[in-house]
Amino acid sequence: MSLAASGDTIAAIATAVAAGAGSVAIIRVSGPQAEAIARSLFRPAGQQVWESHRILYGHVQDPSSGEVIDEILLLLMHAPRSFTRETVVEFHGHGGLVVVQRLLQLVLEAGARRALPGEFSQRAFLNGRLDLTRAEAISELVSARSQRAAQLAIAGLDGGLQEKIDTLRDQLLDQLAELEARVDFEENLPPLNGKSVQEVLKGVQQELMQLVADAERARLVRDGARVAIVGRPNVGKSSLLNALSRSERAIVTDLPGTTRDLLDCDLVLQGVPVTLLDTAGIRQTSDKVEQLGIERSRAALASADAVLLLHDISCGWSPEDQELLETVPEGVPLLRVGNKADLAPEAESPPGVVAISARDGQGLERLERELLRCCGHSCDGVNLQVALNQRQCDLAKSAAAALGRSLEAAQQELPWDFWTIDLRDAIRALGEITGAEISEAVLDRVFSRFCIGK
Ligand SMILES: Nc1nc2c(ncn2[C@@H]2O[C@H](COP(=O)(O)OP(=O)(O)OP(=O)(O)O)[C@@H](O)[C@H]2O)c(=O)[nH]1
Ligand SMILES: [Mg+2]
Known part of the structure; x- marks a missing residue:
């Protein structure tokens, strides 16, 4: 992308695309050819006049075969009264996967080029419509994973x-x-x-x-944290993941060695996006599949933003638990949690250990608070x-x-x-x-982190 290259016309699907999802899909086209492209593909119904900032109703036809592709609403915005300050056309068609892709293909064949990620916003910035920090804020808004973000x-x-x-x-x-x-x-x-x-x-x-x-x-709040739940087999890691996510995401059985693969689950705890990782219980084993799972557990333990080390409080703290504790890399925030407190109501939890029961939910609120604190979250509010x-x-x-x-x-x-x-x-x-003083290369890098169609 270059600063001088905004002479061409770009197009992209601006809405999320998935089969069976989204009842409306929007294709956004920006540049000098936008209106001509729209006129070559769109047939307004009845006597509607082509006018800027007015919604037209009609059909998109494949110009080579005359086949009707979709029934749409079309919005034309003449430069400079648009997001990019160029002439922009939006095709509001039916959602899903197939029709919208076909429509985009026709727009491309009619002379537009596929937009790069963030290219609409980049044009808006280059044409003075949007300053750089606001453009970045829009991108962050789109990718926000929690209300607070x-x-x-x-x-x-x-x-x-x-x-x-x-x-x-x-x-x-x-x-x-x-x-x-x-x-x-x-x-x-x-x-x-x-x-x-x-x-x-x-x-x-x-x-x-x-x-x-x-x-x-x-x-x-903005980036969230990846938290790995690790521990020996059968201590209740998968049960804890299910309890915190209020789901039956992970398989739970009374057989040690049930979880074999990493399983992740996104939650929001007090406004903070957290990705929880359930891992295979770590122990010596000759089972090939289990060994591979344990390798993944160790890798997760080493790369997570925080580690939740779970043990079975009704069995007490064992030498194997101690061994695991010693493998947590220095500097990684660690929270020690004792599960199955319902089985041992009298058990004293060692200092710094949060006692919970994944089965009956006891202690989970405190666990959430301690987990966030351990990740460095302060509840005294962030300068918003x-x-x-x-x-x-x-x-x-x-x-x-x-x-x-x-x-x-x-x-x-x-x-x-x-x-x-x-x-x-x-x-x-x-x-x-x-953005007052920024090189083309840096600008390209900033906008390339945006999503396509933005
Ligand atoms: N009484 C009681 N039982 C629990 C609790 N949490 C889990 N269990 C039981 O402990 C057994 C093992 O639970 P899992 O969640 O599969 O344990 P895990 O740590 O994921 O085990 P692996 O995947 O084999 O490493 C199951 O029978 C659970 O029902 C608890 O808080 N109290
Ligand atoms: Mg498990």
Whole structure:
């Protein structure tokens, strides 16, 4: 994709596509050929006039055979009053898999090209319709896995983030202008107060660090966590997965070695999207299939964001449980849980162990809370006004670090041009957040993470 290539016409299915699902499907076409393509395929019923921003009713016909493909509503939006600011046509046809694919094929044969992921949004951005942080917020809204993640994305849509970063960047640009003027024309200008420059840089640096800290707190809500339930056979891992997901997703039997493969299940716990992994019970075994399953359990244990180590509290903590505990990699958040508390109501749970019963539900609420806490979730609320995503957060961090270097040059009383080198880096990083200063390649990478049709 290139900045200059918006001369062609792109098309994509903008709605989710699946056989038997979705009663309506929308194909979106954007570019100079959009209207001509629509006119070549669409036959309005009766005496309707082709007009911008008006819904037409009619049929799509294959121009080569005259065959009617679908009965649709068509929406024409002349440039610049559209999402991309180009002429856009939307075909609202029937859902499912077959008809909509055929319709897209006809649109492509009529002269459009398949849109890349995020290409509509990229055009909207390039044509000044949408700023970069808002475009990213829309993409995050679409992929939000919980209500709270959606709220964060909506907060990004109101433009608070764009304004905030723009303001910080403007402050730095003002200082850069002062410094650069002194580098070239020191003698003709009033003396510059180095201390007040440093104050501004420090202030901006602090605000950036606050944004980074907020983003880290919001990350769990946005990205969720993968939690592996591991333990010896028969301790009740699959029963726990079923209890937490309120389903019968996993097979449960009283035979040790029931689960052979990894099983995942998506839930939302207090607004946080969590993927639970049920694993094969870990033990010594000569069964080939079980061994392979156990290898997968160990891999899950090593790669999860958090580990829930389950043991049978009615049997007590065994040397095998201890051995397993020791295989949990350092730094991975770990929650120890004792199951089957219903069988041993008197049993003392060791310190730091949450006692539950997957069978009767006892202790599960506490388990959910402890699990989130162990993943780093704080319930004291996240600053919903502005939460940087990973890309933005990395850039904010590097801007803050560059300001730190600039401040060091200032403290060492180096000449002005030494201050400006890192200051310019900080400004560039902030410009990359807002899109004010961004290379084509980076832009392509940002938009390629969007979904097709967006
Ligand atoms: N009394 C009681 N029995 C439980 C509880 N949780 C699970 N069980 C029983 O323990 C047995 C094993 O449960 P599973 O959930 O299959 O255990 P698992 O850890 O997944 O076992 P593997 O897949 O073989 O590793 C079943 O008979 C369950 O009904 C509990 O909280 N209380
Ligand atoms: Mg199991």
